[in-house]
Amino acid sequence: MAAILEVKDLNVYYTEKKSILKSAQTLKHALKDVSFTMEEGEILGLVGESGCGKTSLAKAILGMQKRYDGEIILNSPNPQMVFQDPYSSLNPAKRIGWILEEPMRIKKIPIEERRQRVDEMLDKVGLDRSCKEHYPNELSGGQRQRVAIAQALLSDTRFLIADEPVSALDVTIQAQIIRLLLKLQKEMGLSILFISHDLRVVYQMCNRVLIMKNGVIIEQGEIEDIYQNPQNDYTKLLLEAAGIDE
């Protein structure tokens, strides 16, 4: 299998301005020598506490973070992201149909094809076709997250970053969204970088997992190996905290 994503010695720094008057800046080292590869069609988990650099990594891969050292090779066009909060990821001033058509409208795809593909995608993510006429605030969190997934997939991508896509949802809805992501991954051969702090969800979803702390990947490998036999103390702590014991 070919690698869809290769990250080599990635370092990301942020400059923090201390005040407007002083020109002195502190450099924050958000990611330190991060290296990993991701195979085509794989779901890779990325686990770590908040502030450990998960989102920085996602931004760097998506090209939102322009300043970095190292190498990122992504073999997929239009990488997309599913955001954590389904209440801010959909434009409240636009109807669902408009939101879903937007990626294709930007690419100047004709209107009949857009409509047809939106309908097909709505079927795929398990939403009623009539929801095109609704505004985002008329939908539930789970429905919104389905719309967000549909929108990401309508950009013709094979690579998706899911940034805590279920942590803002109820447990029952979480399970539905996870099942949906797994189904879509199989059907469309997607590769998903699944960011989460919930080790149970990661266990359900992923083939392999990266454990991250303070901008460093401290452990990576097959999910079974790591959950059965964690090498690092921090990983053991995380597993204990999640209530997963061997």
Next chain:
Amino acid sequence: MKKRRNKNPQKNLILGIIITAIMLTLTFVGFFYTPYDPTEIAVENKLTGCSLEHIMGCDNFGRDIFSRVLQGLGNTFVIAVLTVSIGVIGGILIGAFTGYFGGWLDEILMRANDVLFAFPSILLALVFVSIFGTGKYNVVLALGIAFIPSFARIVRSEFIKYKEMDYVRSARLAGAGHLRIMFVHILPNTTTVLLSSIMIGFNNAVLAEAGMSYLGIGVQPPDASLGSMLSDAQSYLFSAPNFAFFPGLMIILLVLGFSLIADGIKG
């Protein structure tokens, strides 16, 4: 107590719409029809009170006040609408670019904005008019430019609020350019705030125009505007109170109607 507060905006909105609808009807009627020629002088009718022939009486030249009020409403309305349009379009452009991009462009434009904001708009318009001369369209331009800063600030703060939202990020990931994100994705979210400030801006424009005409630099005689009529009427305040009363009433109703609507939208 709470119930009343919730109910009021709705009432205000309806009342505002009714008043505004009446005023707009009068304005549009005034464009096409006035009972008498508003500039026709008839000395024998000088300063007559209300009667069946002249329902609002006649002014110091014997001109029909009702006809002049209709014409004045039209002039005031056109000036206010054009003024607000200039202010809103300029404000949206400046506010969108400064709010969205930030950085040095933001600093420069917002400091220029502050300078403009520091002058009272009437004073600024006076300076402008004294350079370019009096007249309807110079007043529009002068007031319009003076109105830009307040709209620019509102739009800028809205753009700063929305530009970090996830839906903007996802639009960027979908390949939308900066202009598309600014005007197609973010701008529609600012309409509620913008609409109520447009209403308030319209009121300020009506009052500013009345003020300018009162000072004699707006609409030029013999054409009427509500402000110039008030200005003419002040010498006859006691001998012919109807001369000042009706133009004043029209200004009050025009402003009240839009204020109530603005209040209703916000509530």
